[in-house]
Amino acid sequence: GAVVSQHPSWVICKSGTSVKIECRSLDFQATTMFWYRQFPKQSLMLMATSNEGSKATYEQGVEKDKFLINHASLTLSTLTVTSAHPEDSSFYICSASLGYNYGYTFGSGTRLTVV
Amino acid sequence: RKEVEQDPGPFNVPEGATVAFNCTYSNSASQSFFWYRQDCRKEPKLLMSVYSSGNEDGRFTAQLNRASQYISLLIRDSKLSDSATYLCVVNRGSSASKIIFGSGTRLSIRP
Numbered sequence: 001g002a003v004v005s006q007h008p009s010w011v012i013c014k015s016g017t018s019v020k021i022e023c024r025s026l027d028f029q030a031t032t033m034f035w036y037r038q039f040p041k042q043s044l045m046l047m048a049t050s051n052e053g054s055k056a057t058y059e060q061g062v063e064k065d066k067f068l069i070n071h072a073s074l075t076l077s078t079l080t081v082t083s084a085h086p087e088d089s090s091f092y093i094c095s096a097s098l099g100y101n102y103g104y105t106f107g108s109g110t111r112l113t114v115v
Numbered sequence: 116r117k118e119v120e121q122d123p124g125p126f127n128v129p130e131g132a133t134v135a136f137n138c139t140y141s142n143s144a145s146q147s148f149f150w151y152r153q154d155c156r157k158e159p160k161l162l163m164s165v166y167s168s169g170n171e172d173g174r175f176t177a178q179l180n181r182a183s184q185y186i187s188l189l190i191r192d193s194k195l196s197d198s199a200t201y202l203c204v205v206n207r208g209s210s211a212s213k214i215i216f217g218s219g220t221r222l223s224i225r226p
Contacts, residue, residue, distance in 0.1 A: 034213075043202070043218040044159065093158050103149050104204075104214060106158040 002028050004096050006107025013084055013114055021079045021110045023094030029074035030096035034104070035067075038091040050077040050094075084114040116141055119205050121217035129225055132193050136220045138203030139185045147206040148179055150188050152199045153219065159202055162188075190222075198224045 003026040013019050023033055031052045036044040048069055049057040056069035068080040081088055093109040121138045128134050140148075148165035163170065165177040165186050176189040186205075190197055203217035 036216075044216040046213065046215065049213065091156075103161040103164055106160070109158045111156070 002096070002105040004030075004094060004105045004107045006094055006110060008110055009108060010111040011113070013112070015085055015114055016083055018080055018082045019084055019112060021081075021092055021094075021112075023077045023079070023096075023107050025075045025096050028096075030077075031074060033071065033077040033094055033096045035069065035077075035079050036093045036095065038093065038109075044093065047079075050079075052077075081112065084112070086114045088112065089114045117218075118142060118215045119203055119217040121203050121220050123218055123220060125221035125223050127223045127225060128193060130193060130195055132224075133189065133191045134193055134222065135187055135189045136201055136203075136222075137185050137187050138205075138217050138220075139183075140203075140205045141184070142205070143181075143184060145205045147214070148177075148186050149204040149214075150175075150177055150186075151202040151204055151216075153202055154199050159216075162201070193222075193224050195224050195226065198222055 005024045005026050007022050011019055033050040035047045037047050038044045046059050047062045050069045050071040052071045052074050058064045066082055071077040091109050091111050094107045095104045097104045119140050150162040151159040152162045153159040163172050163177050165179045167179050169178045174191045178187045200219040200221050202219045204214050206214050
């Protein structure tokens with residue numbers, strides 16, 4: 001089955017620093033990957049759609065200059081949280097799909113804590 | 116109105132009981148529907164897709180009602196291990212690329 005690997009699993013960083021999260025499709029090629037954020041006891045919120053070889057598409061209200069997305073290959077998408085602040089502390093999850101009606105496979109998530 | 120709405124619960128039922136959740140969606144052009152399960156502090160995992168004719172997978176049955184724009188999940192003979200948050204997932208519009216999550220329904224099975 002489709003496997004998506006996400007690293008790191010958790011990270012603690014100081015306010016003002018940047019954090020990069022990687023999402024890899026291990027046994028398939030993903031031209032599109034999705035990045036979600038989940039605050040405690042809330043649902044997953046789509047942040048952006050990452051497109052291989054082109055710019056990411058951001059959802060309304062998500063700052064593209066703060067959440068930098070790079071999808072340079074068919075198996076890797078990265079999300080960089082720039083100048084992180086405590087309110088950016090959250091659970092970030094990436095996902096990809098094998099195709100229509102096959103559902104979506106998720107990475108194991110990254111728990112970011114900004115202190 | 117949210118695109119996808121679920122009763123947050125929690126549903127607290129005894130082991131062996133049958134429990135059902137509903138989920139409503141607002142975009143009539145939605146084409147793909149799924150139920151995901153999310154355990155505490157973990158990523159969501161696909162439980163089952165939902166097909167127009169309804170489908171069953173062991174103790175789990177999913178139904179789709181396009182006219183009323185809702186999907187349902189029925190769990191029979193519930194087990195302790197079924198305790199989790201169940202997420203209703205609907206694709207946005209006719210494109211298969213974006214999916215929207217409901218806020219989830221918490222289920223707790225007691226011995």
